[in-house]
Amino acid sequence: MDNPEKHILLKKEVIINDIIKGYISDISEIGMYIHAQVEFLPAAILDLSFTINENQIKVKGFVQHIQPGVGTEIIFLNLLQDDLSHIKKFLHLQSAQLEKKSAVKKILLVDDNTQVRSAYRNKLLEGDFNVIEAQSGTEAFMRLQETNFDLVVLDLWMEGIDGFKILQLMKVNPVLKNIPVVILSARSTHADLEKAIALGAKDYLIKMTTTPLKLAEKVKKILGD
Numbered sequence: 623m624d625n626p627e628k629h630i631l632l633k634k635e636v637i638i639n640d641i642i643k644g645y646i647s648d649i650s651e652i653g654m655y656i657h658a659q660v661e662f663l664p665a666a667i668l669d670l671s672f673t674i675n676e677n678q679i680k681v682k683g684f685v686q687h688i689q690p691g692v693g694t695e696i697i698f699l700n701l702l703q704d705d706l707s708h709i710k711k712f713l714h715l716q717s718a719q720l721e722k723k724s725a726v727k728k729i730l731l732v733d734d735n736t737q738v739r740s741a742y743r744n745k746l747l748e749g750d751f752n753v754i755e756a757q758s759g760t761e762a763f764m765r766l767q768e769t770n771f772d773l774v775v776l777d778l779w780m781e782g783i784d785g786f787k788i789l790q791l792m793k794v795n796p797v798l799k800n801i802p803v804v805i806l807s808a809r810s811t812h813a814d815l816e817k818a819i820a821l822g823a824k825d826y827l828i829k830m831t832t833t834p835l836k837l838a839e840k841v842k843k844i845l846g847d
Contacts, residue, residue, distance in 0.1 A: 636672040646672060647693050651709055653683065655693040662694055670696065675715075677708045727772040727845055728752045732762040732788070733806070734780045738829070742775065742806070745834030749842060759783025763791060771801055773841055776823075778807045778814060789821035802844050806832060 634646045636656055644658030662668065666685045671678065683696035701709075729751045733739045739755050746753045754769060756762035760783050762776070774792075778785035785805065792798040802824040807814065810828045818826055824844055827837065 634672055634674075636670055639669050640671070649709065649713075651706060651713070653686070653695065653697040655695055657693045662688065664688060667699070668696065674705075674708045674712045677705070679705045679708065681705065726750060726752045728754065728769060729841065730754055730756060730762065730765055730769075730771045730774045732756045732759070732775065732780075732785070733777040734758060735777075738777075742834050742837055745838045746841065749838045751838075751841065759785065759788050762788055766792070766798055766801075772845055774801055774803045775806050775837065775841070776803050778805060778818065779809065786817060786821060789818065789823060793822045804837070804840060804844065806837065 644656045646654050648655040662685045668683045670683050671680045681701050682699040686697045687695040743753045776785045805818045805823045805826045808829045815826045
């Protein structure tokens with residue numbers, strides 16, 4: 623299938639030759655990849671039956687290629703125009719959903735207090751952010767290496783690796799240094815604020831005066847949402 627940008631990965635059931643059950647792992651306008659418990663001969667002609675958006679599609683397919691671990695590549699032979707339209711519509715909807723999902727901003731919320739994280743997390747989720755939590759500096763740094771975050775909400779005073787150390791580690795890391803960090807601390811000393819800003823923090827908020835709504839609004843402003 624020579625049009626990879628129009629492929630959609632999925633797992634849909636397909637009936638082959640009216641008796642063999644398999645599933646579709648990838649589909650495009652010209653064909654699909656299927657998995658089944660039986661092996662097919664190269665160049666074999668198969669009768670395929672599957673459902674797309676509640677529309678039953680029956681089509682003959684030509685076994686183009688068999689790749690172990692990937693599946694059997696099938697090229698459609700007699701796909702009706704209406705069935706092609708159903709597949710195109712399905713591909714368009716799936717692509718739109720994938721784009722929307724990939725556009726959701728990821729927030730790392732770091733605080734050692736479960737209740738505090740819960741309150742701020744829920745409001746960020748209402749703002750359509752994807753929120754991943756960390757309850758310690760050590761866990762936070764692990765998460766930063768696993769996921770590409772758009773912003774970090776960071777408590778300063780935690781056991782082990784504290785927020786200042788996280789800021790230092792991010793500042794010297796070329797991948798992490800440009801991620802905006804909002805400090806959310808119970809302490810409001812001038813020394814803490816100056817040190818956090820010097821280490822690259824975008825803003826410094828005090829928990830006592832920062833409601834979950836206020837934090838969500840600050841995050842949206844920083845990210846330009």
